[in-house]
Amino acid sequence: xxxxxxxxxxxxxxxxxxxxxxxxxxxxxxxxxxxxxxxxxxxxxxxxxxxxxxxxxxxxxxxxxxxxxxxxxxxxxxxxxxxxxxxxxxxxxxxxxxxxxxxxxxxxxxxxxxxxxxxxxxxxxxxxxxxxxxxxxxxxxxxxxxxxxxxxxxxxxxxxxxxxxxxxxxxxxxxxxxxxxxxxxxxxxxxxxxxxxxxxxxxxxxxxxxxxxxxxxxxxxxxxxxxxxxxxxxxxxxxxxxxxxxxxxxxxxxxxxxxxxxxxxxxxxxxxxxxxxxxxxxxxxxxxxxxxxxxxxxxxxxxxxxxxxxxxxxxxxxxxxxxxxxxxxxxxxxxxxxxxxxxxxxxxxxxxxxxxxxxxxxxxxxxxxxxxxxxxxxxxxxxxxxxxxxxxxxxxxxxxxxxxxxxxxxxxxxxxxxxxxxxxxxxxxxxxxxxxxxxxxxxxxxxxxxxxxxxxxxxxxxxxxxxxxxxxxxxxxxxxxxxxxxxxxxxxxxxxxxxxxxxxxxxxxxxxxxxxxxxxxxxxxxxxxxxxxxxxxxxxxxxxxxxxxxxxxxxxxxxxxxxxxxxxxxxxxxxxxxxxx
Numbered sequence: 001x002x003x004x005x006x007x008x009x010x011x012x013x014x015x016x017x018x019x020x021x022x023x024x025x026x027x028x029x030x031x032x033x034x035x036x037x038x039x040x041x042x043x044x045x046x047x048x049x050x051x052x053x054x055x056x057x058x059x060x061x062x063x064x065x066x067x068x069x070x071x072x073x074x075x076x077x078x079x080x081x082x083x084x085x086x087x088x089x090x091x092x093x094x095x096x097x098x099x100x101x102x103x104x105x106x107x108x109x110x111x112x113x114x115x116x117x118x119x120x121x122x123x124x125x126x127x128x129x130x131x132x133x134x135x136x137x138x139x140x141x142x143x144x145x146x147x148x149x150x151x152x153x154x155x156x157x158x159x160x161x162x163x164x165x166x167x168x169x170x171x172x173x174x175x176x177x178x179x180x181x182x183x184x185x186x187x188x189x190x191x192x193x194x195x196x197x198x199x200x201x202x203x204x205x206x207x208x209x210x211x212x213x214x215x216x217x218x219x220x221x222x223x224x225x226x227x228x229x230x231x232x233x234x235x236x237x238x239x240x241x242x243x244x245x246x247x248x249x250x251x252x253x254x255x256x257x258x259x260x261x262x263x264x265x266x267x268x269x270x271x272x273x274x275x276x277x278x279x280x281x282x283x284x285x286x287x288x289x290x291x292x293x294x295x296x297x298x299x300x301x302x303x304x305x306x307x308x309x310x311x312x313x314x315x316x317x318x319x320x321x322x323x324x325x326x327x328x329x330x331x332x333x334x335x336x337x338x339x340x341x342x343x344x345x346x347x348x349x350x351x352x353x354x355x356x357x358x359x360x361x362x363x364x365x366x367x368x369x370x371x372x373x374x375x376x377x378x379x380x381x382x383x384x385x386x387x388x389x390x391x392x393x394x395x396x397x398x399x400x401x402x403x404x405x406x407x408x409x410x411x412x413x414x415x416x417x418x419x420x421x422x423x424x425x426x427x428x429x430x431x432x433x434x435x436x437x438x439x440x441x442x443x444x445x446x447x448x449x450x451x452x453x454x455x456x457x458x459x460x461x462x463x464x465x466x467x468x469x470x471x472x473x474x475x476x477x478x479x480x481x482x483x484x485x486x487x488x489x490x491x492x493x494x495x496x497x498x499x500x501x502x503x504x505x506x507x508x509x510x511x512x513x514x515x516x517x518x519x520x521x522x523x524x525x526x527x528x529x530x531x532x533x534x535x536x537x538x539x540x541x542x543x544x545x546x547x548x549x550x551x552x553x554x555x556x557x558x559x560x561x562x563x564x565x566x567x568x569x570x571x572x573x574x575x576x577x578x579x580x581x
Contacts, residue, residue, distance in 0.1 A: 001028055013044060020050045021504045024058040032068035042070060053082045054505065057090060058512045060097040060142075067102045076141045084153045087146075089314070091156070092307050093516040094146060095163040098180060099173055100516075101140040143180045147187050151194045158255045160184070161201050162331055166300065169335045170521060204252045208333050210243060211277070215295035215337070219275045228269045232277065236264035248284050253291055253331050253339050258284040278342060290342040297406075299338030301522050303330045305405040308513060309378050315506050316497055323493060325375065326401035340403075344396055349389035363398055375402050377498040380419050380556065381510070381539045385412030409535045411524045418560040491557065495550050502549060507540050 009016065009029040016022040023045075030041040059065055059075035079087065079094075087094065098104070139147075150157035164184065167177035188194030214235055218228050236243050245261040259281040268278040274296040281289040310327045332338035348359070355362050379387075385407030394400055407413065500506060511533050518529035525532050541549040 001025075005029065013041075017044060017048050020048065020052065020055050021508060023048055023051060023055045024064050024508070027059060027071055028064050028066070032066055032070060038068070038070065042074075045074060051078055053079060053086050053090065054509045054512070056082075057093065057097075057516065058508060060094075060100060061512060061515045062100050063515075065102075069102045072102050073141060076145060079142075080145055084149055084156050087149060088153075088156055088159065089307075089311060090513070091146075091159055092163065092304065093513050094142065095160070095167065096516050096520050098140060098143050098146075099176060099519060101142055103138075104140050104176065139180055139183050143183070147180070147184050150184060151187050151191060151197070154193075154197055154200075154250070155255050157197050158201070158204070158250065158252060159331075162252060162333060165205075166332050166334060172521070173519075200250055203249050207243075207249065208252060210241065211279070211293050211339075212295055212334070212337050215275075215277050215293050218269060218277065219296050221275075225269055225271060225275075228275060229267070232267050232269060233264045236262050236267055251281065251289060251291075252333065253329050253341060254289065257281070257289045259289060260284050263288070291339045292342050293337075293339045295337045297338075298336055298523065299330060299332045299340070300335070300520070301408060301524065302340065302405045303332050303338070304517065304520075304522065305382060305384070305408060306330045308382060308510070309375065311509070311513065312378050312497075312501060315500060315509075319500055321493070321496060321500065323497060324399060326395065326399050328401075343393070343401070345393040345401075347390045348392045348394060348400075351394055352389070359394075362394070376420055376422070376494045376557070377501060377553075380498075380553070381501060381536060382408050383410040383419075383535055383539060384408055385410065385417055386414070387417070406523075408524050409532055419556050420560040422557060422560040491554065494557065495553060498553050499546055499550065502540050502542065502546070507542065510540075511536055 006029040009022075009026055013026060016026055026041075026048075027045070030037050032038045032041075056075045056078035059071055059078075065071040065075070138144075146160055150160045161181075161184065164177050164181045168174050168181060170177070185198065188198040214232070218232060221228055221231070223231070235241055238244075243262050244264055248258040248260050251257040251259050261282045263280040263282060266278075266280040270276045270278065270292070274294060276297075277293045279291050279293055281291065283289050306327060306329075309325065313323070313325045313327055316323055316325075326343060328343050329341040330338065331340075351359055351362050375384075378384075379402065384402065384405060386404070387402070391402060391404040392400065393403060501510065514525075514532045514536055517525055518532065520526070541552055544552060
């Protein structure tokens with residue numbers, strides 16, 4: 001922030017105090033190391049109106065609070081007044097923010113911990129744990145707040161515990177999070193509920209340990225898939241392993257599910273490089289809870305993306321926009337392992353293969369409650385990559401949803417990826433008939449269609465930039481995208497959801513969530529931590545007004561439908577899958 005900007009904000013500070021969205025800029029404009037500035041600024045801070053959790057999250061970002069303990073304490077005081085359900089929604093970022101607490105952050109910066117150090121992950125046990133960090137220093141205000149909430153809320157406790165276990169795997173931050181885990185375990189011993197929680201977490205850890213070893217052995221096995229399935233079911237059936245039946249246990253993925261065993265004969269191994277396991281748990285009420293357990297895959301990024309989608313969905317619902325999004329549960333239990341909720345569904349590739357390369361017949365049977373804009377605006381803003389017809393799934397009610405978020409923020413293993421995976425099959429899934437789609441797409445010649453990978457299709461002054469498509473192709477494209485009323489509804493929902501995410505308070509929240517993940521060591525964020533928020537800002541197109549941004553977004557949708565290169569890559573992917581299987 002320039003000196004001119006600082007002075008301007010200070011000049012209008014009394015006007016700005018009625019705007020909660022201006023709080024972050026005001027805090028950033030003050031030199032909190034200078035008492036003559038910080039004292040009157042903090043007095044004004046206490047007069048700021050309608051400060052909520054969203055603003056408190058922004059104040060936890062080091063670039064905003066400038067390492068001020070005063071601002072940090074102010075942010076924690078706001079969080080402490082929030083309900084557990086709200087903190088749980090942002091718990092992933094709050095756990096990351098523990099390392100940003102001024103007193104802790106300065107120590108980490110000075111120590112430059114050895115990245116090759118190895119410390120055993122502190123697991124729950126029946127005995128009083130030892131402090132893995134060997135320190136008696138306080139854990140910090142934020143960690144203390146999260147521990148106090150965990151001891152009084154079981155769902156909160158389970159999620160917090162597993163987040164700590166993952167961070168304890170980090171070579172750089174294992175001492176810090178091991179110290180927090182030690183205090184969490186010690187705190188549980190002080191209350192009756194806490195002791196019950198601790199025993200449950202111990203049993204969850206034992207379950208995850210068994211599943212992790214089992215998944216690892218099957219993944220490393222060179223035997224054919226049929227033999228892997230046989231070995232899996234044999235292991236689960238063995239009474240000595242204690243997995244077919246056990247006393248009621250709150251499931252780590254969904255603590256509300258009390259599971260009592262795994263159904264051996266329903267277990268499966270997926271056709272995938274890492275051989276993920278499909279496990280059907282028996283629930284105490286007679287129902288079933290099916291999960292996918294993966295070993296060898298980093299599921300932390302999937303966990304982040306699904307959490308952000310959940311946050312965005314809540315923002316939509318507040319505005320009475322229900323897009324029927326499928327927000328399935330994901331939890332990472334280690335850097336290279338985790339589990340996700342299984343949603344009965346079929347990949348678009350299998351649906352096409354079984355229905356003569358058409359989705360129409362399939363949808364006539366199952367389409368009862370379709371989603372209205374299946375993750376389009378969310379995927380664009382987060383730059384979800386590696387989209388192909390095997391990770392786009394259809395439920396038995398016709399809902400389309402994405403899986404496998406190994407690439408985000410514009411990263412993609414394939415060259416020239418489209419901003420949105422919106423191919424002719426997906427357009428057909430939104431009730432465009434095959435006879436409308438096929439003749440149009442067949443009119444595109446390979447040597448006359450050029451895909452422009454740039455997301456920006458409008459200049460800042462609103463004028464359209466030159467397109468590589470011919471006039472004929474543009475006419476055909478308009479015929480495609482305007483030939484269905486349902487497709488018009490889909491586009492309308494895309495534009496409305498995109499506009500809602502561009503609202504100042506919502507865009508600042510999304511940016512804050514990604515900023516707090518800057519030191520998370522996630523693959524697509526750790527490479528260039530500062531570029532994550534820059535990418536999100538570029539996709540939100542905050543440099544344009546609403547009308548121009550909507551036009552830019554519409555051009556992006558049109559370009560994604562007509563892009564040829566992704567169709568070529570889809571064909572290559574199909575052949576690769578064929579030879580792998």
